[in-house]
Amino acid sequence: MDIIIYGIINSVSLALMAVGFTLVYGVSRLPNFAHGALYILTGYLTWILMNRAGLNYVFSAIIALGLTGLIGAAMYQLVLIRVRGMPISEIIASYAIGLAILEGLRWGGLKGGTFRLPPFVEGSVTVLGVSVDFQRIFVVILGATLMGALWLFVNNTKLGLALKGMAQDERAALTLGIDSDRMAVTATAIGSMLAGAAAIILLPLGSIAVESGYHVLIMAVAVCIVGGLGSWTGAVLAAFIIGFAQILSVVYFGAHYQAVVALLAIVITLICRPSGLFGRQKELEERV
Amino acid sequence: MSSSKGDRRKERIDRGIKVRSDSVYAISSWKEITYLIAPRLVLILGLALAPLVLSATPYWQRVVSIICVYSLLAMGFDFLANYVGLVSLGGGFYVGIGAYAAALLNTHFGLPPMITIPMATLLGAIICTVLFLPCLPLRGVYFAIVSLMYPLLAARIVEALDIFGGTDGILGVDGFSNVWVEQYFLVLCVLVMVFALRRLVEEDIGLVFRGVKDNDQAVKASGININQYKALGVFIASALGCLGGACLTHMYMWAGLSQFALDFSIIPIAATVVGGGGTLVGPVLGCLILVPVSELLRDFGSLRIAVYSIVLTAFIVFKSEGIMIYTARKYEQFERWVEI
Numbered sequence: 001m002d003i004i005i006y007g008i009i010n011s012v013s014l015a016l017m018a019v020g021f022t023l024v025y026g027v028s029r030l031p032n033f034a035h036g037a038l039y040i041l042t043g044y045l046t047w048i049l050m051n052r053a054g055l056n057y058v059f060s061a062i063i064a065l066g067l068t069g070l071i072g073a074a075m076y077q078l079v080l081i082r083v084r085g086m087p088i089s090e091i092i093a094s095y096a097i098g099l100a101i102l103e104g105l106r107w108g109g110l111k112g113g114t115f116r117l118p119p120f121v122e123g124s125v126t127v128l129g130v131s132v133d134f135q136r137i138f139v140v141i142l143g144a145t146l147m148g149a150l151w152l153f154v155n156n157t158k159l160g161l162a163l164k165g166m167a168q169d170e171r172a173a174l175t176l177g178i179d180s181d182r183m184a185v186t187a188t189a190i191g192s193m194l195a196g197a198a199a200i201i202l203l204p205l206g207s208i209a210v211e212s213g214y215h216v217l218i219m220a221v222a223v224c225i226v227g228g229l230g231s232w233t234g235a236v237l238a239a240f241i242i243g244f245a246q247i248l249s250v251v252y253f254g255a256h257y258q259a260v261v262a263l264l265a266i267v268i269t270l271i272c273r274p275s276g277l278f279g280r281q282k283e284l285e286e287r288v
Numbered sequence: 289m290s291s292s293k294g295d296r297r298k299e300r301i302d303r304g305i306k307v308r309s310d311s312v313y314a315i316s317s318w319k320e321i322t323y324l325i326a327p328r329l330v331l332i333l334g335l336a337l338a339p340l341v342l343s344a345t346p347y348w349q350r351v352v353s354i355i356c357v358y359s360l361l362a363m364g365f366d367f368l369a370n371y372v373g374l375v376s377l378g379g380g381f382y383v384g385i386g387a388y389a390a391a392l393l394n395t396h397f398g399l400p401p402m403i404t405i406p407m408a409t410l411l412g413a414i415i416c417t418v419l420f421l422p423c424l425p426l427r428g429v430y431f432a433i434v435s436l437m438y439p440l441l442a443a444r445i446v447e448a449l450d451i452f453g454g455t456d457g458i459l460g461v462d463g464f465s466n467v468w469v470e471q472y473f474l475v476l477c478v479l480v481m482v483f484a485l486r487r488l489v490e491e492d493i494g495l496v497f498r499g500v501k502d503n504d505q506a507v508k509a510s511g512i513n514i515n516q517y518k519a520l521g522v523f524i525a526s527a528l529g530c531l532g533g534a535c536l537t538h539m540y541m542w543a544g545l546s547q548f549a550l551d552f553s554i555i556p557i558a559a560t561v562v563g564g565g566g567t568l569v570g571p572v573l574g575c576l577i578l579v580p581v582s583e584l585l586r587d588f589g590s591l592r593i594a595v596y597s598i599v600l601t602a603f604i605v606f607k608s609e610g611i612m613i614y615t616a617r618k619y620e621q622f623e624r625w626v627e628i
Contacts, residue, residue, distance in 0.1 A: 031429045082605050088375050091432045092557060093604045095377060099554060100597035107591040218440065221433045257448065263441050266434060267422050 001130050003247055009136045011243025012143035013202055015236050017216050018223035019147065020194030022235045025224065026167040027187035028180075030080060030090055034098030035195050036217030041101055042068045042196030043208040047115050057118070065196045072192025076185050084184075098217070106210045115208040117200070135204050142201050147236065150194075154232075163187055222262040226269045241265070295628045306620045327619065331569065332479055339471040348583075349467065353539055355579045356474035357532040362556035362563070362571030363481055364528035370566035371489050372521035373501030374424075375432040379556050380439035382529020383536065384548035386412040390534035391458040391543030401462055401538045405531065412530030417523045424518045436553075443548040457544025461537055474535055478572060481528060485568050488524075497521060554593060555582065558600040564610025573612055 017039070024032045042064050049060030075097055083089035124133035154160040165173040166183045174180055198216075206212065223242060227234030242265050249257045309320045335356075342348045361379050369375045390408035393399050399407070423434045446452055453459070464470035488494055496517055499507040504514050537543045555578060556571065563574030578596065585592045603610065 031433065079601055079605055083608075087429055088369055089604050089608065091375055091377070091429060092561065093601055095436075096554075096558075096597040096600040096604070098597075099550075100594045100601070103590040103593040103597065107589060107594060214440065218437055221437075225430065225433065254448075260441060260445060260448075263437055266437070270422055270426065270430075270434075 001128055003244075003251060005127060005130050005132060007240075007244040007247040009132070009139055010247050011240040012140050013198075014219055014223050014243045015147065015239035016139075016143045016198040016201060017195075018220040018227075018235050018239060019150065019232075020191040020198065021220040022224045022227070022232065023150075023163075023194060024187050024191035026231075027163050028084075028166070028184035030076075030084070030184070030188070031094065032188065032191060033091060033095035033217065034075065034101065035191070035220055036213035036215070037098035037101035038068055038072060038192045038195040039199045039216045040105065040208060040210065040213040041071070042199040043117060043203040044105060044115065046117060046200060047208060050117075057120075061200045065193050065200070068196040069189040069193040073185050073189040075192075076188040080188070081181065081184075098213075102210050102213045117204045117208070119204040139201055139205070146194075146197060146201075151232070159186065219262060222266055226265050238265075296625045297628060298623055299626045300617070300621045300623050302621055331482075331572070335475045335479060336472075339468070339475070346467075348580075349471065350539075351580060351583050353471055353474050353535075354583075355575050356471075356478045357536050357539075358552075358555055358559060358579055359478045359572040359575040360481060360528045360532040361552060362559040362575055363478075363485060363568055364525035365556045366560045366565055366568055366571045367485055367489075367528075368521055368525040369560070371494065371497045371501060372518060372525075373504075374518060374521065375435075376522075376525065377432050377436040377557070378438040378440075378553055379529055380548045380550065380552040381435070381442055382412065382416055382526045383533035383552040384439060384442055384545075385415055385526075386530025386533025387537040387543040387547040388452055388458070388533075389415070389530065390537045391461045392452070394461050394538075395458055401464055405534045405538065408534035408537075409527050409531040412533065413523050413527035416526035416530065417519055420522050420526075421519065424515050424522070439548040439553060443545050446545060446548075453544070455545060457542055457546075459542055461541045461543060463541045464538055470535075470539060477531060477535075482569055482572060485524075489568070493517075493520075550593060554596055554600075555579070558596045560610075561600055561603050561608075562610060564612030564614070564616075567610075567612045567616070570610050570612030574610070577611075 020038075021032060021035045024030055024035075045064035045067055046057075046060050049055045049063055050057060053060070055063070075094075079093055079097065080090065083093050119133070119135040120138050122134070124131050125137065126132070127137075154164055162173070162178045162183055163186065165176065165178055166180060166187075170180055173183075195216075219242075223235055223238045226242060227236070227238030242262060245261045245265065246258045249261050305320060305323050308314070308316070309324050314320055314324060338352045339349055342352060361383065364382065365376060365379055386408050389412045390401075390404045393404040393407055393411075394401065419438070420435070423431055426434065447455055464473070489497065496507065496512060499510075499512075500514050500517050500521075507514050507517075533547060536547065555575075559574030559578050560571045561574070562570075562578060563572065564570030578599075582592050582596070585595060607614070
């Protein structure tokens, strides 16, 4: 029972980390290597707003999210737009921005342990004989809600459908009057906000540390590769596979092997199904 | 071009001396010979004299060695990214493997540095190539992502299994016999590698490499196994990285987890972008600029990496050709404005 419950919690956390990355990649074919940095940045901004500016939790979280969205949009508009279509430069530029944010924060005194976000509600509850604290329950509920809302947004609003159109065929979208640059900015902003939302939901479980920025990036990437880049269903499914594999490895082998599982999953996926679980034929052609 | 300046554009024409010295007339006069040799001589003499000039300050003399190590790494990155088309964000992995290989060979078998370094280079390159084999079919983004994970996971695994000294690393590795041997060995390595790689990419095999980068389907259609060539590319790049790592171990007489660190991944990339990708000399120039700056910033800790990243982003956005290509253009071509 432990394994099932913690497996679900872990899987939802992974899906939350990955969803922003896969959205940005799906829409603009841009691997946002600053994803982990935006995640940590949101947590840090929330902390600053709460502890330095004295705002309450909800307000500071919302403001931090908004700021992260703006930073994401600015990042695209000012830097990444100039290197679009040059994969090497895209990777290096976004990775460099992420590094600048993370290492800048580290220099600014962000160390593990001292910076913590409080959980939404203290205490714990017993689910099916397993004691789980409220925050982890919130992770599952909010994660599922967020993903559901996102699904509704993409399939039912005009903006969402435009994003989906861009993801499927950029040229065809252009002929239908969808401004591809504006959509890409929007996607980057939404993707950054999703990274931020994941941070606000997940960070109360631990402390805000620079290292977890790298960890989030790696996990997001692992989930996306296993699921097939740009595929939503694939990403969620992959999050569950990796999530459960990690919990099983922790239970049967030890906590150190958690990260190794992710790499193994990637390597096995790449050998057996290079385009990922739900990658389409077109993507196969593009990546292999 | 904005019309307020009038309708004109910049025209670039090769200098006469460049056109002549490209062909067989290159050795027709001393002037032409000097034109060809001067830039290369500046690099060779500059690197050869640096340890002598800086011998008054042992600290900065050591920096020359570090520049050389980073230059080797940066050349490897440049070669892999701009000739084979594989962007490797995990340069630290090569350094770490090379460093550990050299340290183990030295402490377990008692081999002297001059034997461990070539052995570690070869052995490390073979290990890296084998470990990267499953990822080789991947292109651009996907390879970059996976290569980013390698050094992080390698450090995790060493830590988790507590092998090779765990978090303490391997202590008691022999140093070079003296500082001059260390410096000139490294300078020699860098110079040989620069010219050897520049020669290599002009050969037929270099053409295949570039083909793999630009249009791998076409290369496949010509009946060439692209994975074989990618493996060869990774082998060359990781050999350069391992060579750097092995030298680093003997310089510091220590091999440890910090050799998988981010510095070894990001500085070579920054140096390549600043110096000029695709030239193979550019990365060395980039290191000559960035590494001393990094030493000056040493007091600021991780701000160094942040500064690098900003410099890197700025160069990518505003001056993506890099210093080397820019200077080469000024050296070889006239520029003038022409009315249209």
